[in-house]
Amino acid sequence: MWYYTRQCLHCPRIPWPILGDIFTLQRVIAGFTEYSDSQLVEYYNFIYKDKPIPSVFIDFRTGEGQLIISDPEMVQEIYVTKAKYVDKYHRGKKFQHDLFGESILFDRTTEVQAMRRKRLSTAFYKEKMTQNLNIIIKQTFNWVQGIKQDIKQGKNERELGSMIGEHLLDCILTSVFGETKHKKFLKYIIEGDNTEDASLTVIVSRIFIKLSRKPFRVFRLFTHSLDTWYIGEDEKNIHKNIINYRNMLSELIYERRQAMKDPNFDGADFLTLLLTDDLYREDDNLIKDEITTFLFASTQTTAATITNLMYYLEFVPNVRQKLVDEICTMLSPDREKLLKIDQIDMTQELWIEKLGYDKLQDDWKYLYLLIQETLRIEPPVRASTPLQLSEKQNICGIDIDTNITFQIHFYFLQRNPKEWQQPDKFIPERFDPESPFYLTPDGKKRKPNSFSPFFGGKRICLGKTFAENFKKPIHYEKKVPKTFFNEINVPIILSTIK
Numbered sequence: 468m469w470y471y472t473r474q475c476l477h478c479p480r481i482p483w484p485i486l487g488d489i490f491t492l493q494r495v496i497a498g499f500t501e502y503s504d505s506q507l508v509e510y511y512n513f514i515y516k517d518k519p520i521p522s523v524f525i526d527f528r529t530g531e532g533q534l535i536i537s538d539p540e541m542v543q544e545i546y547v548t549k550a551k552y553v554d555k556y557h558r559g560k561k562f563q564h565d566l567f568g569e570s571i572l573f574d575r576t577t578e579v580q581a582m583r584r585k586r587l588s589t590a591f592y593k594e595k596m597t598q599n600l601n602i603i604i605k606q607t608f609n610w611v612q613g614i615k616q617d618i619k620q621g622k623n624e625r626e627l628g629s630m631i632g633e634h635l636l637d638c639i640l641t642s643v644f645g646e647t648k649h650k651k652f653l654k655y656i657i658e659g660d661n662t663e664d665a666s667l668t669v670i671v672s673r674i675f676i677k678l679s680r681k682p683f684r685v686f687r688l689f690t691h692s693l694d695t696w697y698i699g700e701d702e703k704n705i706h707k708n709i710i711n712y713r714n715m716l717s718e719l720i721y722e723r724r725q726a727m728k729d730p731n732f733d734g735a736d737f738l739t740l741l742l743t744d745d746l747y748r749e750d751d752n753l754i755k756d757e758i759t760t761f762l763f764a765s766t767q768t769t770a771a772t773i774t775n776l777m778y779y780l781e782f783v784p785n786v787r788q789k790l791v792d793e794i795c796t797m798l799s800p801d802r803e804k805l806l807k808i809d810q811i812d813m814t815q816e817l818w819i820e821k822l823g824y825d826k827l828q829d830d831w832k833y834l835y836l837l838i839q840e841t842l843r844i845e846p847p848v849r850a851s852t853p854l855q856l857s858e859k860q861n862i863c864g865i866d867i868d869t870n871i872t873f874q875i876h877f878y879f880l881q882r883n884p885k886e887w888q889q890p891d892k893f894i895p896e897r898f899d900p901e902s903p904f905y906l907t908p909d910g911k912k913r914k915p916n917s918f919s920p921f922f923g924g925k926r927i928c929l930g931k932t933f934a935e936n937f938k939k940p941i942h943y944e945k946k947v948p949k950t951f952f953n954e955i956n957v958p959i960i961l962s963t964i965k
């Protein structure tokens with residue numbers, strides 16, 4: 468601690484030896500409500516109360532200490548100049564190993580990791596993406612027709628998070644397993660004989676959250692030797708759930724291998740890609756590891772983004788109208804004579820033509836601003852996984868030793884009042900170079916890494932390109948925070964746009 472405070476870094480609390488500030492953390496967690504943000508946001512808000520949160524500080528939530536970084540210049544050094552010294556903290560992999568195995572997500576940045584990353588990135592080649600995107604557009608078109616029918620029949624009450632989450636799950640499962648029939652739900656053990664059917668991605672996320680809470684059990688603060696053990700009924704259930712889930716993946720892989728014996732078999736999905744890649748083909752465990760990563764990394768993050776965006780469309784004045792205007796401009800057959808939205812003949816072919824890969828990248832300007840602003844104000848991943856340096860380095864004047872972990876806090880980075888005007892407000896125009904909101908409060912250009920929802924450097928999100936592509940009155944006054952971490956419940960009433 469003194470090593471860092473001597474360098475003038477703020478330490479919000481004097482920690483207890485070994486225990487750190489675990490009791491405050493537990494108190495904060497005990498006070499969680501529907502409106503609480505993630506632990507990583509709430510704990511620091513609690514400590515700093517109304518004071519500004521420093522852009523770098525040394526934190527002792529647990530006795531081991533950690534640097535919390537949200538300074539854009541430090542982020543730049545971590546991603547670029549000092550990138551070769553930056554790696555993942557090895558303990559994270561240990562906790563997640565039974566679920567994610569050797570997957571690229573928690574692995575250290577080695578040559579093997581880089582090679583596997585490269586192989587997996589072929590899933591995002593333009594031709595494959597276009598193929599998958601077209602399938603997703605068709606699926607979404609049919610889904611919207613179903614919703615319209617339901618509204619006509621008066622069945623217009625939905626729960627926002629699960630409505631978006633379930634549809635995205637369908638889309639992602641198609642990208643991962645193809646258009647074949649596959650299992651969407653699995654028995655999830657809650658406790659004892661109490662089970663429920665939960666979707667694959669919800670199961671993966673729940674297990675991930677439980678595994679990531681293992682290091683905060685008090686006895687693990689004293690020793691690392693129990694990291695891979697499952698202690699107590701709750702942890703044993705995590706293990707049983709992991710076994711059930713991975714057995715189900717084994718069945719899917721077996722079935723696919725059988726199907727691929729047919730000489731007419733053809734697939735652009737992720738599982739086929741792995742089963743035809745010589746690095747993965749013979750290694751079922753590695754295939755399960757990467758499938759788990761893709762299910763985990765893709766669904767909850769994109770579901771959180773879209774759910775949040777839907778909320779802001781309803782919540783922030785004028786935003787929805789501007790999007791409707793863009794839809795009319797994009798979908799009217801004649802740009803000189805714009806139709807109203809209910810006059811447009813929505814067909815599947817029109818969607819495919821106007822929402823294709825290139826069009827999404829080039830033409831939907833306002834939609835792009837909306838997505839960027841949603842990712843800024845509520846990055847679905849609030850902070851990076853813990854990182855560590857392989858050699859001691861000086862980063863922006865601070866000596867960082869190899870024995871300390873650090874996290875980049877995207878949420879604080881993207882709400883930094885020096886970089887963003889009115890950072891707590893949803894203003895899509897801040898991503899439009901022609902708007903005055905594009906600049907910092909001092910009228911300057913923003914620093915390059917002030918916005919970084921996908922991480923950066925060698926370990927930047929692999930799905931970045933893919934991803935880019937209210938009933939209770941209280942929900943109008945106060946937004947429920949949504950990250951990839953939480954399952955929120957906001958009932959909504961749907962109606963067709965007039």
Ligand code: HEM
Pocket residue numbers: 571572573584760761764765766768769772846847848850851852853920921922925926927928929930931933934
């Ligand atoms: C809005 C959507 C998304 C956001 C905000 C997001 C964000 C992130 C972030 C912050 C990381 C770094 C995590 C860390 O190591 O600390 C990451 C890694 C990763 N993401 Fe995404 N992601 C999104 C969508 C996707 C999609 C759709 C896929 C796949 C189809 C994907 C696949 C991955 C993979 C494989 C990694 C690990 C890369 C590595 O460690 O080498 N993500 N993502």
